[in-house]
Amino acid sequence: MVDAGRHKINCWVPESLWEKVEALGYDSPTKATVAGYEALIGKGDTEEEREDLGNNRENMGNNWEEMGKQLEEAQRQIKNYEEKLRTAPDPVALAKVQAHYEGLQKLLEEKDKRIDDLTREVETLNAFAHYFKNVDVKQIEAPAEKKKWWRFW
Numbered sequence: 001m002v003d004a005g006r007h008k009i010n011c012w013v014p015e016s017l018w019e020k021v022e023a024l025g026y027d028s029p030t031k032a033t034v035a036g037y038e039a040l041i042g043k044g045d046t047e048e049e050r051e052d053l054g055n056n057r058e059n060m061g062n063n064w065e066e067m068g069k070q071l072e073e074a075q076r077q078i079k080n081y082e083e084k085l086r087t088a089p090d091p092v093a094l095a096k097v098q099a100h101y102e103g104l105q106k107l108l109e110e111k112d113k114r115i116d117d118l119t120r121e122v123e124t125l126n127a128f129a130h131y132f133k134n135v136d137v138k139q140i141e142a143p144a145e146k147k148k149w150w151r152f153w
Contacts, residue, residue, distance in 0.1 A: 009033065
């Protein structure tokens, strides 16, 4: 029996979508479909509310465009980061190079200390050399020859 003022529809809905609709509390396809159509046309809304809804849809369209631009920018950044990651040095090799560099720094510091020590030693030796060049050299007399007593007789 056909009800006057009503239309019968027949459609196939994906299983995952239907499970979500049932989870919302709709126990029959008819109730879910009627609620969907009412939400679509804004049942009971005033003309002003419908205009607001239309404006919201336009804003949503603009938001979609902005979100699309943001998505494209994010994808570009991801590609840049992937490229940087591909060209970045190996962390293990970098750690080895850093350890080698630190070892070389310590050797350079030791070398500088040794140079300073040797410079001070040279200055001290130069001072001694200068002193001994300026001092009059006194020669030590050779010991006198000892005469042996038996040679006197």
